[in-house]
Amino acid sequence: MSKPFWEAASRGQLLIQRCPSGHRQFYPRAVCIVCGDDPEWEAASGRGTVHTFTVIRQNHARPFRDELPYVVAMVELEEGVRMMGNLTDCQLDEVHIGMPVEVHMIEAEPDVGVPFWRPAAGGPGTRGATA
Numbered sequence: 001m002s003k004p005f006w007e008a009a010s011r012g013q014l015l016i017q018r019c020p021s022g023h024r025q026f027y028p029r030a031v032c033i034v035c036g037d038d039p040e041w042e043a044a045s046g047r048g049t050v051h052t053f054t055v056i057r058q059n060h061a062r063p064f065r066d067e068l069p070y071v072v073a074m075v076e077l078e079e080g081v082r083m084m085g086n087l088t089d090c091q092l093d094e095v096h097i098g099m100p101v102e103v104h105m106i107e108a109e110p111d112v113g114v115p116f117w118r119p120a121a122g123g124p125g126t127r128g129a130t131a
């Protein structure tokens with residue numbers, strides 16, 4: 001079911017599902033959760049905001065234990081769907097709800113991309129500034 005998502009991620013592209021009536025959803029499902037129609041894949045903007053987050057301080061599984069502490073965020077995409085992912089490239093005390101973020105793909109294994117998130121360019125503290 002999620003194979004197209006992971007194949008696209010390995011190419012650096014973030015996909016979500018959208019049905020013919022325009023309902024979007026994530027995570028991937030066989031039918032639209034609103035109308036039951038067949039969803040198709042579409043490229044997401046890769047931009048969103050932090051809806052909520054948590055700081056992980058204990059995880060004994062590799063490779064995570066080498067990264068502690070790290071942030072896992074629920075990101076609300078511009079398209080309206082929510083997606084869970086690690087938040088990188090920022091200090092723990094910078095993270096806040098509503099923070100603009102953008103996707104970047106981490107190559108977890110050769111040819112396997114995993115979507116991670118980082119502060120959007122021109123993000124916290126510089127909002128409203130011209131690029």
Ligand SMILES: [Zn+2]
Nearest residue numbers: 019023032035
């Ligand atoms: Zn629908």
